[in-house]
Amino acid sequence: MLAQRMSLLSGSGTAAAREAAKVAAAAGRQIIDLAAGEVIIETPASVRVGAIAAIKAGANRYTESIGLAPLRQAVAEKLTADTGVSWIADDIVITAGAKQGLLDAALAVLDPGDEVIIFRPCWPTSASQVLLAGAKPIFVDVRSPTYVPEIDAVRAAVTPRTKAIIVNSPNNPTGAVYDRATLQAIGDLAVAHQLWIVSDECYSSFVFTGGRHESIVMAHPGIRSRTILVNAFSKELAITGWRLGYFAAPPEIVSAAKKLQSHMTSNANIIAQHAILHHLQVSDGAFEKEMRQRLIDARALGLRILSDLHDVAPPRVDGSFFFYLDLAGLISALPADAPARTADEIAGLLLEETGVGSVAGGTFGDPQGLRLSFGAPPEQLEQGLRKVVGTLNSLKTRQVAA
Ligand code: PLP
Numbered sequence: 001m002l003a004q005r006m007s008l009l010s011g012s013g014t015a016a017a018r019e020a021a022k023v024a025a026a027a028g029r030q031i032i033d034l035a036a037g038e039v040i041i042e043t044p045a046s047v048r049v050g051a052i053a054a055i056k057a058g059a060n061r062y063t064e065s066i067g068l069a070p071l072r073q074a075v076a077e078k079l080t081a082d083t084g085v086s087w088i089a090d091d092i093v094i095t096a097g098a099k100q101g102l103l104d105a106a107l108a109v110l111d112p113g114d115e116v117i118i119f120r121p122c123w124p125t126s127a128s129q130v131l132l133a134g135a136k137p138i139f140v141d142v143r144s145p146t147y148v149p150e151i152d153a154v155r156a157a158v159t160p161r162t163k164a165i166i167v168n169s170p171n172n173p174t175g176a177v178y179d180r181a182t183l184q185a186i187g188d189l190a191v192a193h194q195l196w197i198v199s200d201e202c203y204s205s206f207v208f209t210g211g212r213h214e215s216i217v218m219a220h221p222g223i224r225s226r227t228i229l230v231n232a233f234s235k236e237l238a239i240t241g242w243r244l245g246y247f248a249a250p251p252e253i254v255s256a257a258k259k260l261q262s263h264m265t266s267n268a269n270i271i272a273q274h275a276i277l278h279h280l281q282v283s284d285g286a287f288e289k290e291m292r293q294r295l296i297d298a299r300a301l302g303l304r305i306l307s308d309l310h311d312v313a314p315p316r317v318d319g320s321f322f323f324y325l326d327l328a329g330l331i332s333a334l335p336a337d338a339p340a341r342t343a344d345e346i347a348g349l350l351l352e353e354t355g356v357g358s359v360a361g362g363t364f365g366d367p368q369g370l371r372l373s374f375g376a377p378p379e380q381l382e383q384g385l386r387k388v389v390g391t392l393n394s395l396k397t398r399q400v401a402a
Pocket of ligand 1: 037096097098099100123168171172200202231232233234235240244245
């Protein structure tokens with residue numbers, strides 16, 4: 001018999017969608033995977049060189065549980081440059097991807113019975129980690145087309161049990177980027193009610209409109225002492241499998257993470273740590289620039305193709321690398337005998353009929369959304385999106401085969 005906590009968890013829906021696309025490909029079908037939350041591009045040369053050098057040098061021991069000191073220093077310098085807020089190595093914890101940083105945060109600050117505000121649609125792991133820590137996710141729904149939280153709704157969700165607010169901007173799955181006024185208002189609430197802010201900034205490199213990424217610590221000068229700012233190299237350098245992330249936080253959280261990580265993973269993989277350190281030391285930013293341009297082009301191409309949709313508004317995609325379609329209008333216009341009538345069924349039909357993998361919004365707590373990644377190789381993206389448009393536009397006039 002399993003522990004009760006296991007009944008709180010469902011498997012990751014995004015992983016399941018990825019898996020479904022892989023299974024279909026393994027069965028010999030031509031699959032275009034727009035489900036994966038990653039950019040398909042070669043690993044930066046500097047990361048590979050750093051890893052190989054570490055292997056050649058025989059790096060094979062445990063490191064400090066919160067990461068190699070020079071890497072923490074290099075990340076502090078990077079984060080200082082990225083945010084304009086100054087950080088030192090002591091503020092930084094190196095993690096096995098952002099996921100571990102977020103779990104550290106949950107385990108460090110949450111007690112059973114605590115409530116955590118999460119904006120929905122949301123990346124499913126946010127809620128699962130809160131549940132794992134024994135606390136309760138309180139969802140505040142955000143709506144298309146902006147998917148930015150309304151501050152009155154956030155205020156209304158705060159109770160004496162609220163312990164934290166999870167902010168994820170740029171957002172997975174919606175592509176929303178929270179404006180400064182929203183970040184400031186969330187920060188004000190956190191200060192007034194003594195809440196933690198867990199700021200998941202994994203997609204910080206991918207902001208496409210209105211200037212560069214703004215972290216909540218940039219928008220709200222008083223929030224830093226109650227913020228755990230989580231980020232990773234997974235998306236920025238397209239190295240999701242290397243498992244290297246970090247967070248910046250006040251000293252008590254850094255100390256908590258030191259203990260937690262020493263009992264869970266001991267440390268992030270030493271080769272990955274050296275590889276990223278090397279990258280941070282030698283990189284001139286050319287790879288990051290190339291990635292960014294690739295995604296700017298992919299976004300523009302995708303928006304052009306998606307503008308042909310009939311009953312679905314083109315998404316805004318201010319950031320991240322996801323097109324998030326609101327299918328509510330289309331679904332409500334479908335006849336009773338349409339071949340698919342929910343986002344789940346539509347995602348299933350797309351995979352079955354056209355070989356395009358996508359993630360239905362149910363995974364994110366939104367039964368009417370559909371997420372399409374634009375991290376796929378450009379030719380595949382173009383082909384895949386044209387198929388999506390063809391299928392969605394055909395739904396109103398097609399009937400289930402008798
Ligand atoms: N946070 C968000 C919003 C994500 O979308 C993801 C990955 O998809 C993560 C965190 C986890 O990132 P990592 O692979 O670095 O653990």
